[in-house]
Amino acid sequence: MALALLNPYKTQQEIADEFNVSLSTIERFKKDITFKIPNIGKMKVEELQKQDLDFLEEYKNIIDNEIYLYNIWNLSKGDKANDYYGQFPIRFMKNLLYYRTKPFDLIYDPFAGGATTIDACRFMFRKCITTDLNPIPHRAEEVWKHDILV
Numbered sequence: 252m253a254l255a256l257l258n259p260y261k262t263q264q265e266i267a268d269e270f271n272v273s274l275s276t277i278e279r280f281k282k283d284i285t286f287k288i289p290n291i292g293k294m295k296v297e298e299l300q301k302q303d304l305d306f307l308e309e310y311k312n313i314i315d316n317e318i319y320l321y322n323i324w325n326l327s328k329g330d331k332a333n334d335y336y337g338q339f340p341i342r343f344m345k346n347l348l349y350y351r352t353k354p355f356d357l358i359y360d361p362f363a364g365g366a367t368t369i370d371a372c373r374f375m376f377r378k379c380i381t382t383d384l385n386p387i388p389h390r391a392e393e394v395w396k397h398d399i400l401v
């Protein structure tokens with residue numbers, strides 16, 4: 252259900268219908284998982300419950316290893332999350348999402364280029380819609396063609 256809740260094109264009612272549960276079940280599930288997310292950084296991997304999704308473990312790894320504690324961010328080399336020219340390092344994007352948004356927020360990137368934002372949002376439990384003037388062909392299903400000036 253967590254993955255469905257990250258689909259930016261579905262309403263909560265549609266998700267509830269799909270999983271045959273009530274809207275209050277969806278709300279409870281979201282609250283529960285949102286509560287776990289910030290705490291997960293403080294938990295040991297063994298403490299994660301069986302029913303926790305694999306990607307909660309991934310989220311813990313990000314908090315442990317990729318979130319900067321200070322306001323000078325440094326990378327010794329590009330992180331090659333994608334091969335798009337002018338790409339924004341995915342690690343910086345994860346930090347921006349961590350400090351400036353909440354889980355399940357909807358993020359819009361009108362200059363998505365190599366789709367770094369989408370990849371970072373997947374790791375960080377954020378919903379994401381992206382557009383670009385020239386979407387790269389192999390991400391064209393996710394990055395919609397749109398000129399922000401029109």
Ligand SMILES: C[S@@+](CC[C@H](N)C(=O)[O-])C[C@H]1O[C@@H](n2cnc3c(N)ncnc32)[C@H](O)[C@@H]1O
Nearest residue numbers: 337338339362363364365367383384385398399
């Ligand atoms: C520096 S790249 C973005 C790179 C992206 N953040 C990444 O990590 O891969 C800037 C992008 O802005 C797009 N762009 C430029 N003018 C635009 C416009 N008027 N409307 C939409 N996208 C535009 C370009 O096609 C290019 O993909």
